[in-house]
Amino acid sequence: MEHKGLDAYGYFEREGALGRVPAAFAGVVAAARERTAEAYGQRLHSAYLYGSVPRGTARPGRSDLDLLLALRHEPAAEDRDTAEVLARGLDEDFPVIDGVGILLYGEDTLLSEAERYDLGWFLACLSTPLLGPDLAEHLPRYRPDGLLARETNGDLAAMLPGWRDRAGAASTPEELRRLTRGFSRHLVRTGFTLVMPRWGGWTSDLAESAEVFGRYYPGRAAQMRAAAAVALDPVADPAVLRAYVDDLGPWLADEYAARHGTKTPRKSPEGS
Template identity: 65%
Template sequence: MPPTLPPRGLDARGHIAREGSLARVAPGFRPVVAAAREHVPALFGARLHSAYLYGSIPRGTARVGRSDLDLLVVLREDPTDTDRTDARALDETLDGLFPQIDGSGTLLVGHARVLSELERHDLGWFLACLCTPLLGEDLAERLPRYRPDTLLARETNGDLALVLPRWQDRVASADGSEAALRPLVRFMSRRLVRTAFTLVMPRWNGWTSDLYEMAGAFGAYYPRRAGQLRAAAALGYEPRGDRAVLTSYLDDLGPWLADEYTRVHGVKARRPEDA
């Protein structure tokens, strides 16, 4: 008999396999990555601990003109407001230099936070499993291996109920233009699909970052909501600035998903900023 293959996204021991690598970066995006590798240390200097790519570019699934550049930058100390301003300027610079990306986003975190017990199954998991090393020491070597269990589900996305009021405020303050609403549809669609997937992840027993596959896995367990998730996955890839979509997320899909998540997995440990 042929050997039994591990579930999708897991290694032979049932741990979530790290996705992405620099070798998978498509030729059209290599100049973007090279520029990030040059600009990040120039910007943060000796305060930089390490930097990582995540998202479609290191997975090799990026689309020219449609995909964004996602960076995680770990500093030796907690980031300051000046650091965040500098990171936004970096994003604007990279977005302006390279038409092949549809925006750039840089997350800044402190070294101690990544390795903290509180973030072990959220930010730590994100770095160890979804981020590709670009510069400096790879902190994944100092983190555990992760399984697609209910602890991981709770600590990654068990805060949707807390997030929804913030989304309400963002939508209420946005003007009705396509330019203002499109990024919100993209962001919220992706977050809801990923949350729906991690709701069923322990039962599905695997990992994927493909939004359509996430929606399909969810739909197998919640067929009445399957159509909504397929539509959200499509909008995660091809968003349109439609306030009605956002209203449906905030009034229906989001609250239902938050309640079901709490019922199945419980509530994520609160962070200091949630107080």
């Protein structure tokens, strides 16, 4: 029987835990906690890990470290500069990770009604508390329904023009690999949330996400499996990016809008 990431009542079980952090990553997680507290001081409400490290699936030298920081105020230029310095220092000092991603939001944004089924869900279900009071205590429980599908990934069509510009401007192998990795991840996760309400569960595993998607869209299954493979082992191939922005991406955006609608517009997106 498949484990679909839900409890006995059909609500999301929180993904990840500090106890699942692989031993190889314990040092960088400890450093992230200490350095984040020192860098932000009273500006910080709370900090969270997300991604493969707290899920226990990170690969030494291949996986990045992902942090979500909730500030007591909306992020300013100084806060973003601090995040860049923090990320660069962790990446340079710990070869076990391949990059650091830091998301910055004000606590009011994370708890807002507008973000209830996007950032709020992300914090409450996919993020592991690292520092400070857990904002998830102020958020509802979530089910894998159409509303969640719409508000998490129902904005792919709006993103595609920017993707095309970035793909066209990429010239170095490093840039191409970074874009193929990022676009692949996003497409696989969007493909999964497209079918999530029908499947009735949750997974963050990209390979499993592609397989679940393929059950409902067999004609696109091979493309999605290939995207999941590229997400794990990115390639410096412009043709892969072109296929994403000219074929798989537009098809997926149209199908998503037809089934779930488009994401509610935000007045002024925040974060980094």
